Amino acid sequence: MSSNENYARRILEALASVPDRIALWREDEKITAGQLSRAVLTAADVLRRHFTQHHRSPGTADKNPVVAVLTVTNSPATIILRYAANLAGATMVHLHSTNAVDPTDQLAAAARQEILSRTGATFLAVDKENADTARELCSRLPEPPRLAALDALGPDVLDLSAGNPDAFVLDETEADPDQPAVVLCTSGTGGSPKAVAMPYRVRSLHLQVNLGLQSPEPLVYLSTLPVSNSSGSVVDVTLASGGTVILHDGFEAGEVLRAVDRHRVSTLALTPPQLYMLIDHPDTATTDRSSIRTLTYVGSPAAPARLAEAVEVFGPVLLQLYGTTEASPISILTPQDHFDPELRRTVGRPATEVRIRDLDDGRDLPPGEIGEVCVRSPSTMLGYWGEPELTAETVRDGWVHTGDLGSLDEKGFLRLHGRTGEVMKTNGIKVHPTDVENALLTHPEIAQAAVYCVVDDDRVEHIHAAVVTRPGGTADADALIGHVAAELSPKHVPAVVTFHDALPLTGTGKPDKRALAARRSGAA
The missing domain is CATH 3.30.300.30 (ANL, C-terminal domain)
Known part of the structure; x- marks a missing residue:
């Protein structure tokens, strides 16, 4: 992919190549690749036409359009709207939650109002479940965004299903690599959410790198983590690989095991506590797990003793990713690494530049000594939207200060020792x-x-x-x-x-x- 190629274009091209395959599956709803492609292109056509009109308005010529999204989190609408907004050249802002684990945990109204004001959203895209909530939000804003939806939800809502998918030309979807593509909300220390702005170049880089690591066989990804958070990039890779995404509204071990058996799931992304629940579930032993090729766990370090059990249960499929929303990924513990008891005490080898710095004087520490994990990565965020002071505090001279305590061993593996304020x-x-x-x-x-x-x-x-x-x-x-x-x-x-x-x-x-x-x- 070239530096200015829109990542969403590659996904749409993959969808068009095999239009009859199932791309999304949620409960009993199946959406083929062709249906998904047409829904995205239809919405993108409507948005682009309105962005062009907005761009001609006085005082808006230098402003990039922003689409905020408030939909049922793990739904086709959330995925369709992100691709449509990004294909049309807009920045997409998730108003769902700061929770990276539970799709049903939602932001409070005051936090949503703050994010809408901070980002200056042009549109607020909703579904029928959230339309009334969105109207209430807009009534509180002096300059509210225009409501939009993938359906006709009333005269005050722009119908994004009324476009012409054949009018949208994918060859014209280049994007400024340093423009924000997606804004992800994470929890802030003071209770106010942090709006992490990720540029188009990072989305494109993640897609390109991960596609290069995949086997030729299409993925079947079971998504229990919110697609509105970092795990949304796994959706991108799955669809671009010609695969299928199974959408669940959260994690329940028994339901996950049944889905693995029913859909022949090849890829899972979980947190360590969820991995433990799978290990301990009585149905795990009798479930056919042979389809699983990669079981990735994220969010926090896992206990070495429990990882030893996971290796016994699942075999050579475990993959640990340590990272932050601001600079993910940082290190990787490969499936083969999991068979070494000593390496199970680490979070793997760094996938980018990592330094361990003394908390007092900022000097680089030698192997074995504990300090703050600092990262310099091509996947670094643009910053926290509208918060330059917080951005400057977190990213200094190009290095992201994670707030995690860590050490590097003699072999170059990274070990974590908690947070800076926990010692x-x-x-x-x-x-x-x-x-x-x-x-x-x-x-x-x-x-x-x-x-x-x-x-x-x-x-x-x-x-x-x-x-x-x-x-x-x-x-x-x-x-x-x-x-x-x-x-x-x-x-x-x-x-x-x-x-x-x-x-x-x-x-x-x-x-x-x-x-x-x-x-x-x-x-x-």
């Missing part, structure tokens, strides 16, 4: 929560673990652990404390161990340690 100073040493979590997860009765800090009234830091036991587990707090002491040292043992049916999760699928600490505040 505890207790018992006279620095304790990294990830080390204690991994120790807990080597206990045969522990399925999940989260370790966090609780500060008492005297400002003394204490190690707390929250665990989920396997069915029938009888281990108590004393047994787990003794286990950690034997695995690490007596100075690493939790002061408190609590037992839970399930751990609260953040929007990225990681244990919500802030919520756990808030519950235990004052109980150190």
Whole structure:
């Protein structure tokens, strides 16, 4: 692909090459490649004609059009609207959620209003399920975007199904590589979402690289993660490879296993807690898993002990991707790496430039020493839309400061040790929560673990652990404390161990340690 070739054009060309194949499958709804292609081109034709008119209006000549999208997250409409907006040369803004794990978790109205105002959306594209919500949002804005939909939803909504797909010429779909293609919303530290702007060149790069890694056989991708987040790039690769995307409204282990068997799923993308649920599900042993070629897990490091179990269950198909929305991917642990017990303690070899920098003076640290993971990548975001100060704080001299603590070993593999704000100073040493979590997860009765800090009234830091036991587990707090002491040292043992049916999760699928600490505040 040339630097200014629109990534969506390549996907549409692939759809047109085999129009009768099933491209999207959601519940009982099947959409062929030809139907998907015509829906995209029809909407793109309408949008481009209106963008041309808008561009001629006074004061808009230098502004790129922006299409915000508010639809059922894992639906064909979300995918169609992104491709249509990008083919027409617009920036597409997801108003769905900051949650990268659960498609049903939605942004609050105030956050959506803020993003619409910040991005200056030209259109707000909706479906019938969200039309009234969109009208309410627009009523609160002094300069509201125009509503649009892939159907006739009323006189106030532009009908994107009224275009002419034959009038849209794919050869005319070049894009400025540094124009924002997609804006993804991620959770912010202060509660306000961060709008990560990704340029067309990154979308094109991801598609080109991943297509080069695929086998000739088309993919069958089961999408349980939100397609409005980073996992949407897997949808791109699947459709461009001639494959099929199975859309689920979230993750449920039993439903995933049934879909794998029914659709002969070849590709899955999960979080580590979801991987653990698959390992532990009673139907896993009796499900035909032979179609799975790649099971990618993302979002947080996985416990080495649980990965050993995953290798036994699934074989040489596990792929760990460590990255951030701002600069993904950072490192990769390959399927063969998973058979090495020592490498299972890492997140793989860097896929781009990585430095470990001292938190105090910014110097590069040698192998084995722990500092902040900093990344320089061709996949780096343009920035946080409308937040230049936050962008400058995160990206310095071309290096993305991830906020993750890590170290490089002598072989060049990257190990993670938690977040910069999570390190505890207790018992006279620095304790990294990830080390204690991994120790807990080597206990045969522990399925999940989260370790966090609780500060008492005297400002003394204490190690707390929250665990989920396997069915029938009888281990108590004393047994787990003794286990950690034997695995690490007596100075690493939790002061408190609590037992839970399930751990609260953040929007990225990681244990919500802030919520756990808030519950235990004052109980150190």
